[in-house]
């Protein structure tokens with residue numbers, strides 16, 4: 001059971017060590033120097049390698065399979081977008097079909113990949129560099145995993161989600177770094193990879209060999225609005241009558257600007273009525289990605305004329321419009337409130 005892969009990796013490791021001995025490298029980061037020279041060559045058989053992880057890390061693999069990371073190349077919305085482009089998406093590949101991101105380093109834009117684009121942003125992209133495995137702990141699997149604290153930090157995600165010069169439409173990083181969540185030490189992982197207590201290894205034949213019991217792990221479902229999971233409660237909505245107006249205070253709770261990305265519209269709809277419940281008017285305001293988004297830096301106060309009203313019903317929602325590859329528009333409620341004078 002301990003398998004082709006492990007043995008294969010083991011022999012590859014032996015080769016690396018042998019190469020090191022030959023050049024007599026004794027300096028600080030021996031493995032770095034070997035891997036740098038390996039960098040221009042792409043990994044063969046990537047899809048097959050990614051397929052093997054599930055044998056021992058079934059939970060994580062199941063979660064990942066349902067995400068847009070797994071579909072970052074095959075996603076119909078993405079495919080529709082690149083069909084229009086002269087380069088057929090080559091310029092998109094650094095993030096939508098990347099090589100191992102640690103080749104460039106955490107927080108840096110990855111290199112594009114030619115092979116096996118259909119496996120998207122996968123286990124190997126985030127956890128391997130050449131023949132080494134990397135993760136948040138220095139666990140005993142794979143002949144020793146290289147622990148890197150960066151896995152617990154936003155840097156990891158900023159490689160692709162925080163490169164405004166490469167793709168401003170898909171940047172959550174800039175607003176995150178300026179926002180209150182970052183100042184309070186909350187990372188992307190703390191909201192998009194919830195903590196869970198479980199074993200790193202789910203294989204019934206393998207896990208007995210490792211004495212580490214359940215430990216603090218992270219769900220790999222990377223929930224987002226496209227799958228409707230985290231939108232409710234993404235902002236706080238407060239409102240009060242003040243003289244002839246309704247004063248509304250909105251606070252994005254996203255850690256980054258809201259909406260988080262291109263296309264989406266966040267809107268506030270207010271329906272005013274008098275004491276008998278008869279409609280006396282309405283108000284509307286919208287926010288979009290970029291300069292017109294709700295900021296991550298704290299509350300925004302708005303005022304709407306409401307002289308004739310005794311009641312106001314407020315709805316805050318996000319719409320993902322119909323788009324090539326997305327047949328239906330998706331309207332999701334963020335918060336709702338009713339106030340009386």
Ligand code: HEC
Nearest residue numbers: 053057060061064121122123126136151152189200217218
């Ligand atoms: C987009 C990058 C990314 C992808 C893709 C990814 N991981 Fe992770 N993984 C992480 C991060 C970040 C952590 C650590 C989170 C923390 O501890 O805060 C992690 C943690 C882990 C851990 C340690 C235990 C845990 O849950 O914290 C294992 C094992 C793991 N990943 C396996 C996998 C496997 C197998 C796949 C493919 C199905 C995969 N990962 C895909 C980023 C990724």
Ligand code: HEC
Nearest residue numbers: 052053056123127134135136137138139140141145200212
């Ligand atoms: C033959 C079983 C097996 C396979 C297949 C396997 N792993 Fe592992 N993996 C382990 C074991 C065992 C550990 C260590 C568990 C422990 O120490 O608790 C581990 C730990 C890890 C960690 C550790 C996290 C950390 O921070 O220490 C990561 C990341 C990881 N594996 C990624 C992968 C990826 C990516 C693949 C597929 C390319 C993969 N594994 C395939 C057995 C396996």
Ligand code: HEC
Nearest residue numbers: 067068072075078095096098157160188192222223224226
């Ligand atoms: C190597 C590039 C890369 C890295 C690193 C990366 N992402 Fe992504 N992420 C993407 C791409 C590309 C998409 C969108 C794919 C699409 O919609 O076509 C995406 C989508 C997402 C989504 C929406 C997922 C869904 O299924 O709705 C979330 C949330 C997300 N990423 C969070 C994170 C977090 C948190 C991290 C860090 C732990 C991270 N990403 C690291 C490239 C990356």
Ligand code: HEC
Nearest residue numbers: 077078081091092095160161163166167169170171261263
């Ligand atoms: C710097 C990295 C990067 C580059 C380059 C990049 N993207 Fe993305 N893209 C992302 C990330 C990260 C996401 C997920 C977060 C988001 O939607 O902002 C994403 C999401 C998407 C989505 C899904 C949007 C949705 O509505 O859910 C589409 C479509 C897309 N990208 C198209 C493209 C196209 C086309 C290109 C090339 C012209 C491209 N991207 C280049 C990082 C990148």
Ligand code: HEC
Nearest residue numbers: 157161172176181187188191224225226230234254255260
């Ligand atoms: C305080 C919690 C929190 C933090 C921190 C946070 N997010 Fe989010 N994020 C959310 C919520 C809630 C949403 C849903 C609202 C929305 O989709 O606009 C969201 C939406 C997203 C989306 C859009 C998904 C979609 O399909 O529209 C992406 C991509 C994303 N976050 C990536 C990141 C990255 C990358 C970081 C770190 C730089 C990060 N987030 C930090 C809570 C958080």
